[in-house]
Amino acid sequence: MSFLEKLGFKKKEERLKEGLEKSRTGLLSKLGKAVIGKDTVDEEVLDELEEVLITSDVGVSTTLKIIRRIEERVKKDKYLNTSELQRILREEIIALLRENDTDKPAEFEAATPAKPHVIMVVGVNGVGKTTTIGKLAWHYKQAGKNVLLGAADTFRAAAVNQLTIWSERAGVPIIQQGQNADPAAVAYDTVAAAKSRGADVVLIDTAGRLHNKKGLMDELSKIKRVMSKIVPEAPHEVLLVLDASTGQNAMQQAKAFTEAVDITGLALTKLDGTAKGGIVIGISSELNVPVKYIGVGEQAADLQVFDRVGFVNALFDKS
Amino acid sequence: MFDDLSSKLQSTFKTLSGQSKITELNIAEAVREIRRALLDADVNYEVAREFTKKVKDQALEQDVLTSVSPGQLFTKIVYDELTQVLGGKQEEIRFATTPPTVILIAGLQGSGKTTFTGKLAKYLKSKGRNPLLAAADVYRPAAVEQLKTLAEQIKVPVYSIEEKDAVRTAREALQFARSNAHDVLIIDTAGRLHVDEKMMAEVSEIKKAVQPNEILFVVDSMTGQDAVNTAREFDKTIDFDGVVLTKLDGDTRGGAALSIRNVVEKPIKFISMGEKLDSLTPFFPDRMAQRILGMGDVISLVEKAQQEFDEKEAKQLQQRITSDKFDLEDFHKQINQIKKMGSLKDLAGMIPGVSQKLKDTEIDDNALDPIEAIINSMTPDERRNPHILNASRKRRIASGSGTSVRAVNDLLKQFSQMKKMMKTMTKMSKMGRAMQGLKNLTGRP
Ligand SMILES: Nc1nc2c(ncn2[C@@H]2O[C@H](COP(=O)(O)OP(=O)(O)OP(=O)(O)O)[C@@H](O)[C@H]2O)c(=O)[nH]1
Ligand SMILES: Nc1nc2c(ncn2[C@@H]2O[C@H](COP(=O)(O)OP(=O)(O)OP(=O)(O)O)[C@@H](O)[C@H]2O)c(=O)[nH]1
Ligand SMILES: [Mg+2]
Ligand SMILES: [Mg+2]
Numbered sequence: 001m002s003f004l005e006k007l008g009f010k011k012k013e014e015r016l017k018e019g020l021e022k023s024r025t026g027l028l029s030k031l032g033k034a035v036i037g038k039d040t041v042d043e044e045v046l047d048e049l050e051e052v053l054i055t056s057d058v059g060v061s062t063t064l065k066i067i068r069r070i071e072e073r074v075k076k077d078k079y080l081n082t083s084e085l086q087r088i089l090r091e092e093i094i095a096l097l098r099e100n101d102t103d104k105p106a107e108f109e110a111a112t113p114a115k116p117h118v119i120m121v122v123g124v125n126g127v128g129k130t131t132t133i134g135k136l137a138w139h140y141k142q143a144g145k146n147v148l149l150g151a152a153d154t155f156r157a158a159a160v161n162q163l164t165i166w167s168e169r170a171g172v173p174i175i176q177q178g179q180n181a182d183p184a185a186v187a188y189d190t191v192a193a194a195k196s197r198g199a200d201v202v203l204i205d206t207a208g209r210l211h212n213k214k215g216l217m218d219e220l221s222k223i224k225r226v227m228s229k230i231v232p233e234a235p236h237e238v239l240l241v242l243d244a245s246t247g248q249n250a251m252q253q254a255k256a257f258t259e260a261v262d263i264t265g266l267a268l269t270k271l272d273g274t275a276k277g278g279i280v281i282g283i284s285s286e287l288n289v290p291v292k293y294i295g296v297g298e299q300a301a302d303l304q305v306f307d308r309v310g311f312v313n314a315l316f317d318k319s
Numbered sequence: 320m321f322d323d324l325s326s327k328l329q330s331t332f333k334t335l336s337g338q339s340k341i342t343e344l345n346i347a348e349a350v351r352e353i354r355r356a357l358l359d360a361d362v363n364y365e366v367a368r369e370f371t372k373k374v375k376d377q378a379l380e381q382d383v384l385t386s387v388s389p390g391q392l393f394t395k396i397v398y399d400e401l402t403q404v405l406g407g408k409q410e411e412i413r414f415a416t417t418p419p420t421v422i423l424i425a426g427l428q429g430s431g432k433t434t435f436t437g438k439l440a441k442y443l444k445s446k447g448r449n450p451l452l453a454a455a456d457v458y459r460p461a462a463v464e465q466l467k468t469l470a471e472q473i474k475v476p477v478y479s480i481e482e483k484d485a486v487r488t489a490r491e492a493l494q495f496a497r498s499n500a501h502d503v504l505i506i507d508t509a510g511r512l513h514v515d516e517k518m519m520a521e522v523s524e525i526k527k528a529v530q531p532n533e534i535l536f537v538v539d540s541m542t543g544q545d546a547v548n549t550a551r552e553f554d555k556t557i558d559f560d561g562v563v564l565t566k567l568d569g570d571t572r573g574g575a576a577l578s579i580r581n582v583v584e585k586p587i588k589f590i591s592m593g594e595k596l597d598s599l600t601p602f603f604p605d606r607m608a609q610r611i612l613g614m615g616d617v618i619s620l621v622e623k624a625q626q627e628f629d630e631k632e633a634k635q636l637q638q639r640i641t642s643d644k645f646d647l648e649d650f651h652k653q654i655n656q657i658k659k660m661g662s663l664k665d666l667a668g669m670i671p672g673v674s675q676k677l678k679d680t681e682i683d684d685n686a687l688d689p690i691e692a693i694i695n696s697m698t699p700d701e702r703r704n705p706h707i708l709n710a711s712r713k714r715r716i717a718s719g720s721g722t723s724v725r726a727v728n729d730l731l732k733q734f735s736q737m738k739k740m741m742k743t744m745t746k747m748s749k750m751g752r753a754m755q756g757l758k759n760l761t762g763r764p
Contacts, residue, residue: 051364055363060358126430156594157433158461158462158468159461161461166460169460212569245545246543247574248360249361249570250541270512272512273427273513273545273549274548279543
């Protein structure tokens with residue numbers, strides 16, 4: 001056991017696997033059952049597959065899309081066994097998940113193409129925006145970056161206190177103007193401060209808002225807009241946080257937030273539960289936006305850079 | 320998505336019009352549509368399968384009545400069954416015979432527990448109770464401050480201690496409630512995953528320590544397939560008494576409600592419709608059923624309309640709408656009826672195809688009260704010809720109704736929005752979609 005492991009830090013892959021453990025075993029045992037004693041992928045197997053995907057929140061239309069593609073391939077090469085089916089399934093899903101944009105690196109050590117690199121974090125209520133910012137700050141700081149937080153959620157009770165505690169945990173400064181301050185002004189001042197201090201990374205927290213509330217979505221667009229007055233390209237990244245336990249509504253969320261602030265990446269939180277977060281497959285494919293991070297716990301270290309091959313492998317692999 | 324499931328069903332059943340019975344064969348397509356609608360609404364896979372099977376079996380026993388189309392009949396069977404599964408009788412909080420009543424709030428991370436704790440306190444306070452809140456979330460950064468901030472808004476005290484000990488906080492809070500004449504204690508707990516054994520043991524400990532009269536499980540209405548797993552595990556551990564569905568002010572279809580009702584037979588006691596503390600509402604199974612099916616429910620419109628509308632008036636109203644003569648006077652009359660029927664948005668949403676359009680129009684139900692006052696302050700002439708309302712008339716109306724010129728302007732804007740909506744409905748009916756509903760409104764065949 002390494003020193004770090006003794007301290008309770010797990011290696012990246014282990015955490016990812018642990019987080020996905022439940023879904024992996026569930027899926028495998030079901031697929032296994034469906035194929036045992038059969039040398040072809042028949043109707044029954046596809047039904048099982050449908051169940052597995054739907055119960056992972058992949059959604060009906062994406063599931064049908066995947067099944068149709070598998071059916072086509074089954075038609076072509078008739079005798080598929082379990083492992084071939086899994087391989088094809090893996091390929092199809094990986095193909096649906098968009099690859100990370102190299103302009104907006106997710107790796108913490110990578111040099112940021114802009115300085116400051118401004119990341120705005122958005123999403124509906126309670127999905128884990130503030131916590132994700134705390135984790136990102138911690139990771140960037142660990143990677144030697146100069147980080148600045150902006151407390152632009154001035155609405156939710158004690159939101160500023162919450163982010164302040166995270167700034168202390170991560171050991172990074174925070175710009176805040178208290179509760180009920182103008183969120184756009186906070187974002188503006190944060191980017192301005194980052195520019196004059198020469199910060200590498202800026203993380204802007206925003207209040208949770210339901211995507212069907214027009215006024216609140218307009219406010220978000222405004223918060224985004226004012227930042228570009230100081231740094232023309234800012235925010236370089238607009239991260240939409242999705243709760244892995246959310247069902248099909250996540251698609252509506254992603255569409256509405258894209259419309260309002262043009263999201264550039266997704267963060268999928270709470271994957272340490274039994275929810276599978278399958279909805280990101282459809283979102284990533286339909287909106288052409290990559291999943292960048294996953295959250296697998298409530299501590300600072302419980303965040304990982306999303307790796308689509310690893311993600312799908314962790315879902316389907318045996319060992 | 321399936322915003323107008325019922326119109327799909329209508330067309331599915333068009334081919335059926337000559338047939339007098341629903342059969343296995345001719346129902347297959349409709350059953351598929353229902354199942355897909357349920358899955359799109361996040362009803363759990365297994366639950367959706369069982370539910371559609373049950374509905375199909377019921378439908379197979381029915382003769383197709385001549386007065387309703389088979390499509391309508393099937394829609395109604397689905398809707399009735401769903402309402403029944405979701406419903407049961409309306410259940411309130413169970414109060415202790417000797418106070419204080421202890422209420423424990425539990426659920427996953429970010430589901431809305433702390434906000435609901437504030438809402439419930441406000442609700443109970445308005446009913447003359449004297450609640451105390453316990454801040455038993457000792458983990459989340461600033462959880463205690465959050466609860467204190469909310470409590471301050473409603474002038475309710477919070478009990479918290481320095482030590483990070485949730486069980487002790489709860490126990491001491493109960494002592495404090497007893498010795499300070501608080502008749503209700505609401506305990507806010509940390510969000511926890513059902514697979515987190517340590518945290519599940521903690522909430523179990525809290526339960527043991529304070530023996531709650533009522534344990535409420537708070538669930539985000541946007542939850543997907545996993546809702547069954549979490550509800551089942553929480554129920555196993557704390558045997559909760561009721562469910563609170565939050566964030567229903569969003570546009571989620573909320574199928575989790577059906578899933579949860581199916582795996583744990585516990586009533587949904589409250590729904591939460593906003594971040595502000597006054598948006599706590601009792602649960603209505605029929606509205607939830609409509610929402611899950613995501614459909615303008617023709618049958619339900621017929622039923623509601625028959626109950627509430629005077630036949631003659633409805634006939635006149637329809638004429639006025641179609642000839643674009645609908646004015647503020649009609650509006651005023653409608654307000655009273657709409658109030659009886661539930662929300663304006665719900666009402667319009669019952670007409671196939673309209674619900675989607677309505678998402679773009681903002682209709683605020685709370686606005687109905689001042690609206691009445693404003694219309695009451697207008698002269699009949701003004702009601703019939705709102706365009707004559709100039710600045711001085713508006714000022715007079717504002718002061719007469721105890722509102723503001725802005726409120727008067729808002730009303731006029733809202734009225735024109737409503738007219739627009741009515742036109743949409745009329746257009747739809749011209750296209751033959753909502754015709755059924757409107758015809759039934761007027762009682763014509
Ligand atoms: N288990 C688990 N919990 C998480 C994760 N990410 C966040 N949480 C928890 O989810 C809850 C909500 O997180 P926040 O960061 O406050 O969410 P938010 O989106 O900022 O919420 P609002 O600002 O109120 O909209 C907190 O209890 C977090 O500890 C995760 O990856 N796993
Ligand atoms: N729109 C809307 N937001 C809500 C509702 N209920 C709660 N929220 C918001 O959801 C977020 C999370 O609510 P909290 O009350 O902090 O949730 P919690 O379950 O206490 O969270 P943890 O303690 O971190 O597990 C906050 O932003 C709330 O304002 C609701 O009914 N509608
Ligand atoms: Mg937050
Ligand atoms: Mg809380």
